[in-house]
Amino acid sequence: MLSLDREYRYIKEAIDSSIRKCLLHQKWILGPEVEELEHAISQYLNVEHCVGVSSGTEALVLALRALAIQKKGKEYFDKEDEIITTTFTFTATGDAVLRSGATPVFMDIDPVTYNIDSVKMKQYLESPEKGNVVGIIPVHLYGQACDMDMIMNIAQEHNLFVVEDTAQAFGGKWKDKKLGSIGTIGAFSFFPSKNLGGYGDGGMVVTNNGELAQLVRELTKHGGKDKYNVSHIGYNARIDTIQAAILLAKLKYIDEFNKKRRAIANIYNEKLRQLQYITIPQCMDEAYHVYHQYTLKISNRDELKELLGSNGVSTALYYPVPLHRMEVFKGRSKNASQLDNSENAAKQVLSIPIGPLQSQEETDYVIGQLYDACLRNN
Numbered sequence: 001m002l003s004l005d006r007e008y009r010y011i012k013e014a015i016d017s018s019i020r021k022c023l024l025h026q027k028w029i030l031g032p033e034v035e036e037l038e039h040a041i042s043q044y045l046n047v048e049h050c051v052g053v054s055s056g057t058e059a060l061v062l063a064l065r066a067l068a069i070q071k072k073g074k075e076y077f078d079k080e081d082e083i084i085t086t087t088f089t090f091t092a093t094g095d096a097v098l099r100s101g102a103t104p105v106f107m108d109i110d111p112v113t114y115n116i117d118s119v120k121m122k123q124y125l126e127s128p129e130k131g132n133v134v135g136i137i138p139v140h141l142y143g144q145a146c147d148m149d150m151i152m153n154i155a156q157e158h159n160l161f162v163v164e165d166t167a168q169a170f171g172g173k174w175k176d177k178k179l180g181s182i183g184t185i186g187a188f189s190f191f192p193s194k195n196l197g198g199y200g201d202g203g204m205v206v207t208n209n210g211e212l213a214q215l216v217r218e219l220t221k222h223g224g225k226d227k228y229n230v231s232h233i234g235y236n237a238r239i240d241t242i243q244a245a246i247l248l249a250k251l252k253y254i255d256e257f258n259k260k261r262r263a264i265a266n267i268y269n270e271k272l273r274q275l276q277y278i279t280i281p282q283c284m285d286e287a288y289h290v291y292h293q294y295t296l297k298i299s300n301r302d303e304l305k306e307l308l309g310s311n312g313v314s315t316a317l318y319y320p321v322p323l324h325r326m327e328v329f330k331g332r333s334k335n336a337s338q339l340d341n342s343e344n345a346a347k348q349v350l351s352i353p354i355g356p357l358q359s360q361e362e363t364d365y366v367i368g369q370l371y372d373a374c375l376r377n378n
């Protein structure tokens with residue numbers, strides 16, 4: 001789907017010199033590049049504090065653990081504490097809730113944007129079914145912002161924290177605000193295939209709350225201010241110096257690369273909207289979509305996927321199984337309502353190739369194959 005080697009060749013000089021610097025200073029753990037990256041990203045997002053961590057998953061867990069410590073004065077949330085999130089996301093979003101001790105409450109999605117349905121969320125919060133809800137984790141799926149006005153209003157009204165799962169949306173915006181900077185905490189992933197990806201695992205926790213930032217930082221280093229002064233049940237969850245160095249080099253290209261993704265999405269939009277059997281992604285006016293994925297909705301998705309595959313177009317399913325269908329969440333989670341839109345999306349979504357350095361010929365080829373497949377299939 002994405003050719004990372006092409007990206008490397010495009011920015012080779014910058015990457016090589018960044019890595020070479022690390023080889024010379026040999027400060028592999030919390031070397032100078034980690035602080036530089038934290039500083040650069042806090043400038044980029046316009047947030048006060050950034051803490052480099054070992055993955056996007058750990059970013060979510062650390063954010064929730066810090067919130068439990070701050071809000072409850074306890075190491076973990078209790079089972080009775082509910083955290084609302086979407087069922088149509090990557091496993092890590094729900095798994096992080098379990099690891100923080102709380103119960104995930106799975107909410108349905110809006111069938112147009114695939115993001116959490118704020119109206120259904122409001123209904124749940126006003127219903128007798130609701131338990132002790134402490135927070136919300138909106139996921140900016142495929143690179144498109146959730147309705148952050150609605151979510152922040154609901155959070156304020158019900159006194160809830162908001163952890164933005166921004167793993168797929170580095171550089172994305174809601175109105176004039178960068179995603180990850182709007183809620184109580186933002187969690188980012190630098191998994192290699194993400195819009196800003198390293199050459200291994202990595203992540204970032206961002207916040208304007210100094211106390212939460214300090215707690216997250218301690219938790220990444222075994223839970224203490226230093227090795228012999230440990231207060232919390234911590235982790236070893238720092239970002240590697242070498243990943244920070246690579247990300248510093250790649251950060252300079254993120255706006256250019258996101259623009260290139262948007263340009264390809266525009267071409268797809270124009271050409272594919274004419275195909276009757278395919279629903280193209282809808283972008284909200286307030287959202288600056290960074291197209292981590294370009295995802296179609298198709299009723300006979302599986303046949304089409306197969307046809308495209310046999311003609312050299314690789315596609316992917318994000319996500320074929322909603323979280324409430326997974327074994328790990330059985331008996332450990334709650335469904336807020338009917339989750340029909342998520343069930344339907346799981347059967348119909350298909351992500352087609354999109355990458356910043358995808359050529360016009362490649363984009364045209366994908367479009368041509370989709371036209372052929374639709375003709376043959378209907």
Ligand SMILES: *Cc1c(COP(=O)(O)O)cnc(C)c1O
Pocket residue numbers: 055056057058089090092093139165167168188189190191201202203
């Ligand atoms: C990738 C991803 C994560 C997890 O990030 P890792 O760095 O792979 O641990 C969490 N949530 C969402 C929505 C993701 O896409």
